[in-house]
Amino acid sequence: MDKFKVDQELIAKIDRILESYDYDDNSVVNILLEIQSHIPENYIPEEVAKYVGIELGIPTSKVYDVITFFSAINDKPKGRHVVQLCKSSVCRLNKYQTIRDVLEEELKIKMGETTKDGQFTLRYSACFGACDISPAFRIDDKVYGNLTKGKIKEIINTYRGL
Amino acid sequence: MNRTVNIISKNFKKYNPESIEEYLELGGFEALKKAIEMGPQEIISTLKTSGLKGRGGAAFSTGRKWEYSANVKGDKKFIICNADEGEPATFKDRYLLEYDPFKVIEGMIIAAYTTGSTDGYIYIREEYKYLHNKVRKAIELAEKHGFLGKNILGSGLNFNIKVVSGAGAYVCGESTALIESIEGKSGRPRLKLTRTSKQGLFGLPTLVNNVETLAAVPPILEMGVEEYIKYGTHTSKGTKLISLCGNVNKPGAYEVPFGITLREIIYDIGGGIKDGKQLKFLQLGGASGAIIPAKLIDIKYCYEDLEEHGASVGSGAILVADETNKVTHFLKSVQDFFIHESCGKCTPCREGNRQLTKIINRFVTGNASVEDLKTVEKFANVMKYASFCGLGQTAPTALLTAIKYFPVEFYQQIDRIRKTS
Numbered sequence: 001m002d003k004f005k006v007d008q009e010l011i012a013k014i015d016r017i018l019e020s021y022d023y024d025d026n027s028v029v030n031i032l033l034e035i036q037s038h039i040p041e042n043y044i045p046e047e048v049a050k051y052v053g054i055e056l057g058i059p060t061s062k063v064y065d066v067i068t069f070f071s072a073i074n075d076k077p078k079g080r081h082v083v084q085l086c087k088s089s090v091c092r093l094n095k096y097q098t099i100r101d102v103l104e105e106e107l108k109i110k111m112g113e114t115t116k117d118g119q120f121t122l123r124y125s126a127c128f129g130a131c132d133i134s135p136a137f138r139i140d141d142k143v144y145g146n147l148t149k150g151k152i153k154e155i156i157n158t159y160r161g162l
Numbered sequence: 163m164n165r166t167v168n169i170i171s172k173n174f175k176k177y178n179p180e181s182i183e184e185y186l187e188l189g190g191f192e193a194l195k196k197a198i199e200m201g202p203q204e205i206i207s208t209l210k211t212s213g214l215k216g217r218g219g220a221a222f223s224t225g226r227k228w229e230y231s232a233n234v235k236g237d238k239k240f241i242i243c244n245a246d247e248g249e250p251a252t253f254k255d256r257y258l259l260e261y262d263p264f265k266v267i268e269g270m271i272i273a274a275y276t277t278g279s280t281d282g283y284i285y286i287r288e289e290y291k292y293l294h295n296k297v298r299k300a301i302e303l304a305e306k307h308g309f310l311g312k313n314i315l316g317s318g319l320n321f322n323i324k325v326v327s328g329a330g331a332y333v334c335g336e337s338t339a340l341i342e343s344i345e346g347k348s349g350r351p352r353l354k355l356t357r358t359s360k361q362g363l364f365g366l367p368t369l370v371n372n373v374e375t376l377a378a379v380p381p382i383l384e385m386g387v388e389e390y391i392k393y394g395t396h397t398s399k400g401t402k403l404i405s406l407c408g409n410v411n412k413p414g415a416y417e418v419p420f421g422i423t424l425r426e427i428i429y430d431i432g433g434g435i436k437d438g439k440q441l442k443f444l445q446l447g448g449a450s451g452a453i454i455p456a457k458l459i460d461i462k463y464c465y466e467d468l469e470e471h472g473a474s475v476g477s478g479a480i481l482v483a484d485e486t487n488k489v490t491h492f493l494k495s496v497q498d499f500f501i502h503e504s505c506g507k508c509t510p511c512r513e514g515n516r517q518l519t520k521i522i523n524r525f526v527t528g529n530a531s532v533e534d535l536k537t538v539e540k541f542a543n544v545m546k547y548a549s550f551c552g553l554g555q556t557a558p559t560a561l562l563t564a565i566k567y568f569p570v571e572f573y574q575q576i577d578r579i580r581k582t583s
């Protein structure tokens with residue numbers, strides 16, 4: 001946590017984000033999403049939650065109520081890239097398991113885990129509206145579907161160095 | 163013959179959504195001009211004649227909803243375009259935002275003009291993040307061209323639109339939960355003592371409409387309501403965007419006239435079942451919708467005929483499942499979704515989903531008891547009638563219809579009679 005206390009660069013970014021929302025506490029959900037996108041570990045550290053609460057004039061408990069309610073906001077560190085595999089109804093009919101096996105094999109981790117180098121987190125997700133190209137997965141904000149084993153490997157590789 | 167139509171989807175892939183000029187060339191914003199000539203009263207009566215119903219699932223008359231909103235007094239009134247689209251198997255709103263964002267914006271402006279609203283929000287799910295800035299760009303262009311801002315086209319209307327992101331909660335598609343989340347709270351549904359149209363966002367009058375509902379308005383005004391109602395049936399007028407997916411050859415969002423048969427949708431439009439397999443069942447309207455067997459595919463796709471069979475149009479999702487799928491296994495994926503998405507506010511949904519999951523798991527593994535079948539049906543009915551919001555009320559729809567149409571699949575998974583004392 002301490003590193004965030006001293007991370008002036010991050011604080012400056014957060015301030016800019018807060019400013020772009022006019023320090024409006026109604027926008028806390030979108031503010032947190034945007035802050036999270038600037039944190040490599042893809043989560044809201046405790047210090048940041050406290051800071052946001054103070055700056056917006058709302059209790060930390062309210063910030064946490066939002067963080068824990070919404071599944072797109074994380075309270076624990078994730079990999080630099082979050083790989084999310086849909087296992088809702090359509091992807092189930094289209095056998096998401098085949099994609100899961102390729103992803104697990106390629107990343108050498110199981111669903112729910114993060115690679116040792118902190119590069120990837122692999123997890124399930126509910127339907128993200130890509131059912132027309134199902135089975136589908138997301139890496140960060142990008143959606144992939146209709147894939148072969150070879151292509152999935154290729155895609156993963158493009159994220160390795162990033 | 164493939165009976166898809168191009169009313170709402172007319173512009174799909176016909177123009178570059180980053181160019182408002184191209185939208186204008188295709189007749190963009192003509193409906194808005196026409197709307198201003200018509201005036202609010204005539205727009206409302208036109209929408210009533212059109213039979214347009216909310217495309218977000220609840221199917222409430224849009225004309226009546228707008229009339230109600232127009233009659234509510236207020237200096238500041240909101241319009242929310244619901245682009246949360248969290249219903250599994252549904253993606254047609256994504257097509258609208260991706261391929262014709264200006265149409266959605268135009269529909270919102272007409273709604274604002276009709277109801278005297280001042281501020282608009284487009285609430286787009288986080289999962290469509292790649293569309294957020296595209297829609298923002300379209301709003302900016304509309305503003306530059308005087309379709310948003312002050313005194314729009316000299317009509318006296320002042321109206322602006324903002325994009326707000328969801329954050330990964332299905333329940334936030336429910337209008338009061340959506341409002342909570344725009345207000346910066348965790349998105350749990352509110353007790354509706356007064357209508358949202360009177361007291362919604364920040365306690366002020368708010369009209370909430372689905373993306374497709376709003377996008378349907380410009381074409382209706384533009385082509386004329388008489389022309390529009392030539393499509394569809396007597397009680398389900400016009401057209402609908404469907405999200406066709408699952409074990410079908412050509413999944414995608416298509417526009418169809420109401421009254422087309424499910425068979426035409428699956429075989430003529432969808433190209434039939436993948437790998438030459440047989441159709442087993444459909445789920446209509448998303449995870450919260452009914453499961454119906456293959457033998458019903460000659461029924462018409464319209465509000466009244468579906469209702470007769472315990473199904474509904476809902477979001478317009480049509481999920482196709484082939485013969486290799488076990489109904490009980492499929493129900494498990496539906497159940498996984500609801501147990502994850504229940505907000506936990508009320509007991510019937512929170513505990514009900516937990517119990518349904520346990521029992522369905524026993525049906526999946528094949529060690530359910532006779533009592534399990536009775537119990538699961540009882541719990542499902544309690545949820546249906548006693549849950550606080552639409553999520554809990556519709557979560558057991560798939561299960562209940564599956565028991566109705568595929569009882570044998572449940573019996574096959576029963577291995578004992580549990581003795582009760």
Ligand SMILES: Cc1cc2nc3c(=O)[nH]c(=O)nc-3n(C[C@H](O)[C@H](O)[C@H](O)COP(=O)(O)O)c2cc1C
Binds near residue numbers: 332
């Ligand atoms: C759990 C739940 C989820 C919903 N999700 C959506 C959604 O994603 N999009 C939508 O337009 N309506 C959704 N609705 C329906 C909305 O509450 C509301 O009825 C609709 O947005 C009104 O617009 P319409 O009249 O144009 O359909 C949902 C309802 C419930 C109960």
Ligand code: SF4
Binds near residue numbers: 506509549550552554
């Ligand atoms: S029905 Fe479910 S989602 Fe709706 S309020 Fe109750 S617990 Fe929350």
Ligand code: FES
Binds near residue numbers: 086087092131250252
């Ligand atoms: S069910 Fe997997 S993307 Fe919709």
